Amino acid sequence: MAADLTLERIHWQVYCLPLRAPFRTAHGLLSTRWGAIVEVSSAGGSLQGYGELAPLPPFSPALSSVLAALPALVKSLERTSLGEALALLQEQQEAGCLPAPATFALEVALLDLRARALGQGLLAPYARQAVPVNAVIGASKPDEAAEAARQAVAAGFRCLKLKLSGDEQQDGERLAAVRASVGGAIALRLDANASWSLAQAERLLRAYAPYDIAYVEQPLAADDLEELRQLRRRSPIPIAADESLSGLESARQLLQLEAADVLILKPQFLGGLRPTLQIIEEAATRGVTCVLTSALETGIGICATLHLAAAHPALTQAAGLATLSLLRADLLSEPLTYNDGQLQLPPGPGLGVRPDRAALARYSSSAL
Numbered sequence: 052m053a054a055d056l057t058l059e060r061i062h063w064q065v066y067c068l069p070l071r072a073p074f075r076t077a078h079g080l081l082s083t084r085w086g087a088i089v090e091v092s093s094a095g096g097s098l099q100g101y102g103e104l105a106p107l108p109p110f111s112p113a114l115s116s117v118l119a120a121l122p123a124l125v126k127s128l129e130r131t132s133l134g135e136a137l138a139l140l141q142e143q144q145e146a147g148c149l150p151a152p153a154t155f156a157l158e159v160a161l162l163d164l165r166a167r168a169l170g171q172g173l174l175a176p177y178a179r180q181a182v183p184v185n186a187v188i189g190a191s192k193p194d195e196a197a198e199a200a201r202q203a204v205a206a207g208f209r210c211l212k213l214k215l216s217g218d219e220q221q222d223g224e225r226l227a228a229v230r231a232s233v234g235g236a237i238a239l240r241l242d243a244n245a246s247w248s249l250a251q252a253e254r255l256l257r258a259y260a261p262y263d264i265a266y267v268e269q270p271l272a273a274d275d276l277e278e279l280r281q282l283r284r285r286s287p288i289p290i291a292a293d294e295s296l297s298g299l300e301s302a303r304q305l306l307q308l309e310a311a312d313v314l315i316l317k318p319q320f321l322g323g324l325r326p327t328l329q330i331i332e333e334a335a336t337r338g339v340t341c342v343l344t345s346a347l348e349t350g351i352g353i354c355a356t357l358h359l360a361a362a363h364p365a366l367t368q369a370a371g372l373a374t375l376s377l378l379r380a381d382l383l384s385e386p387l388t389y390n391d392g393q394l395q396l397p398p399g400p401g402l403g404v405r406p407d408r409a410a411l412a413r414y415s416s417s418a419l
């Protein structure tokens with residue numbers, strides 16, 4: 052049985068991947084993505100499972116502190132059975148002892164190993180074999196953003212997410228330019244990345260409402276849920292919480308306060324697929340929409356989130372999983388495929404993808 056498999060070795064390789072072009076959000080400019088690919092092997096080394104940690108302050112602790120937690124965690128899991136390892140990981144995650152990206156990486160790697168042993172998909176059965184995704188447009192100059200939006204629509208995307216910079220004038224011009232360039236039939240989402248005050252948000256959301264916005268992510272600072280609740284009651288545009296969600300407890304507070312119309316869920320920053328699934332279930336009972344997104348991981352992390360997006364019947368909205376093209380390269384042996392604004396679930400057991408050793412070696416880093 053898969054649960055009886057013994058884990059022999061758990062190791063990780065840190066990577067450093069440049070972005071194709073620096074990516075601007077209200078949190079600043081991102082030009083390099085750091086993370087690590089985790090590999091777990093069964094006794095005898097016949098089976099492997101893979102996961103990815105890709106921390107990103109302020110959404111998570113920094114890479115150095117996530118890596119610092121790994122040796123003790125790995126020591127507690129090595130040479131246990133797969134079933135025990137998953138239970139131990141869950142225990143430590145629930146006790147709040149582990150940084151979220153470390154739990155996500157280990158959980159996915161263990162589930163990948165188990166699903167490969169069973170010859171089934173990571174989270175089978177699936178509600179869909181392809182997941183609609185939004186293209187993401189950085190907070191670049193209005194004409195550049197409009198051109199990027201046009202290209203995304205030409206590539207088949209029906210939903211775009213536009214990053215705001217916090218510069219009010221440019222944000223307004225960028226939004227007008229993007230809406231004009233794509234026409235009325237394309238869904239538009241905005242992401243303010245926690246950059247507005249309550250008064251500013253009320254004013255800007257009224258100004259942006261005529262552009263037909265599906266929702267705005269995180270208009271206000273992460274920790275003031277009461278203000279978010281007030282804004283939601285007055286806003287002509289639906290409100291999504293992103294930075295305000297740090298795990299199950301914060302999700303429960305948001306649901307309790309009815310502070311958001313939409314929850315943006317990043318398993319990388321929520322401590323894995325299991326707590327994310329719990330949030331999806333609790334949100335569904337209250338009629339709150341959930342949208343899964345990447346944390347700008349490489350293909351391993353994106354693919355894990357894709358499996359959850361494909362598996363759960365409630366996740367019908369476009370997911371934020373079209374971020375691989377922001378990176379200069381991926382680390383997969385076979386690329387993930389985007390077709391007509393949808394990301395295909397790869398066939399094959401487990402994640403259905405593996406890291407490419409040569410690519411991993413090329414972008415590996417020993418700087419940490």
Ligand SMILES: O=C(O)CCC(=O)c1ccccc1C(=O)O
Nearest residue numbers: 187212344345346347371372374
């Ligand atoms: O949602 C998407 O389309 C892409 C993912 C994304 O924007 C993101 C990625 C990493 C960290 C934060 C965010 C964000 O939504 O603010």
Ligand SMILES: [Mg+2]
Nearest residue numbers: 242268269293
């Ligand atoms: Mg966001």
